[in-house]
Amino acid sequence: MDSRSRTMKVMRPLLHPSIEEITVESILHALADPVRVAIYAGLFQSDCAKNCTSLLGGCGASIPKSTLSQHFKVLREAGLIRSERRGVEMHNTTRCAEIEARFPGLLLAILNAHKLQQERKAKTAAASRRKSNATAKGQ
Amino acid sequence: MDSRSRTMKVMRPLLHPSIEEITVESILHALADPVRVAIYAGLFQSDCAKNCTSLLGGCGASIPKSTLSQHFKVLREAGLIRSERRGVEMHNTTRCAEIEARFPGLLLAILNAHKLQQERKAKTAAASRRKSNATAKGQ
DNA sequence: TCAATAGTTCACAAGTGCGGAACTAGTGAA
DNA sequence: TTCACTAGTTCCGCACTTGTGAACTATTGA
Numbered sequence: 001m002d003s004r005s006r007t008m009k010v011m012r013p014l015l016h017p018s019i020e021e022i023t024v025e026s027i028l029h030a031l032a033d034p035v036r037v038a039i040y041a042g043l044f045q046s047d048c049a050k051n052c053t054s055l056l057g058g059c060g061a062s063i064p065k066s067t068l069s070q071h072f073k074v075l076r077e078a079g080l081i082r083s084e085r086r087g088v089e090m091h092n093t094t095r096c097a098e099i100e101a102r103f104p105g106l107l108l109a110i111l112n113a114h115k116l117q118q119e120r121k122a123k124t125a126a127a128s129r130r131k132s133n134a135t136a137k138g139q
Numbered sequence: 140m141d142s143r144s145r146t147m148k149v150m151r152p153l154l155h156p157s158i159e160e161i162t163v164e165s166i167l168h169a170l171a172d173p174v175r176v177a178i179y180a181g182l183f184q185s186d187c188a189k190n191c192t193s194l195l196g197g198c199g200a201s202i203p204k205s206t207l208s209q210h211f212k213v214l215r216e217a218g219l220i221r222s223e224r225r226g227v228e229m230h231n232t233t234r235c236a237e238i239e240a241r242f243p244g245l246l247l248a249i250l251n252a253h254k255l256q257q258e259r260k261a262k263t264a265a266a267s268r269r270k271s272n273a274t275a276k277g278q
Numbered sequence: 279t280c281a282a283t284a285g286t287t288c289a290c291a292a293g294t295g296c297g298g299a300a301c302t303a304g305t306g307a308a
Numbered sequence: 309t310t311c312a313c314t315a316g317t318t319c320c321g322c323a324c325t326t327g328t329g330a331a332c333t334a335t336t337g338a
Contacts, residue, residue, distance in 0.1 A: 066297055113166075
């Protein structure tokens with residue numbers, strides 16, 4: 001028995017569920033978080049190349065890396081992404097082809113709805129910005 | 140000031156978000172629970188008539204009514220259903236037309252994925268039942 | 279007015295999630 | 309080999325969320 005084995009935190013190998021193990025519930029739960037949909041949408045667009053920190057900037061707010069690590073874990077264990085070490089950093093890819101085969105249309109519908117919501121949010125934000133600028137000038 | 144007003148629990152009117160207030164996240168969160176998708180799928184199929192207890196039987200396990208009430212509340216406040224009192228019981232209807240207009244294809248994709256998963260589950264359950272029957276006969 | 283039925287609210291236990299600190303793991307330079 | 313650096317994970321305390329029984333509201337029909 002290794003004397004370190006009790007206290008030592010060994011990094012477990014990353015878990016990826018097989019396609020049969022993936023459930024609708026876990027997919028919906030994973031994508032029910034604004035940060036995680038944003039991560040997933042980003043991954044989906046620029047497929048095949050994203051590590052955690054490159055998304056840190058893109059997601060807007062500064063998210064602690066422990067939190068980000070958790071988010072990636074949730075996405076991974078829901079079967080949405082595949083992560084593998086590439087040297088010092090992580091390489092994340094979507095498993096959208098597999099999921100599309102199992103649950104046709106699901107991911108595209110969610111991502112599309114998310115996009116629509118973002119566009120709408122951007123539009124209303126721009127409108128309220130214009131409005132507050134106008135009142136500022138007015139004063 | 141009503142003397143009862145402090146201790147008395149007044150039943151608040153049921154909250155229904157307007158269509159603009161409905162978010163993808165809240166929809167996904169609401170449907171990420173196996174009981175709630177089952178409720179929603181049941182409502183969707185036999186549209187325009189379901190009260191809480193009629194779903195109690197359909198959902199399989201015996202769910203406490205306080206829990207069921209919470210589930211309906213989550214669905215309602217996510218904008219997925221509309222509830223109104225009809226005498227002593229509750230009348231729940233889906234708001235699928237509204238949501239379809241706002242997020243096209245989302246609900247159908249989720250419900251379809253859920254159906255696929257249920258069918259698959261039923262099939263594997265039947266297969267394992269057959270198998271255990273065969274071994275029981277064998278002994 | 280009272281009993282029955284349907285559903286809600288409350289309180290609390292149990293579970294889940296966030297984020298800082300401490301860690302592992304890989305790399306490249308001295 | 310050793311050291312510093314970077315990328316990400318694990319642990320743990322604390323806050324928030326969820327499930328459930330008990331007590332309640334609301335409505336109906338006798």
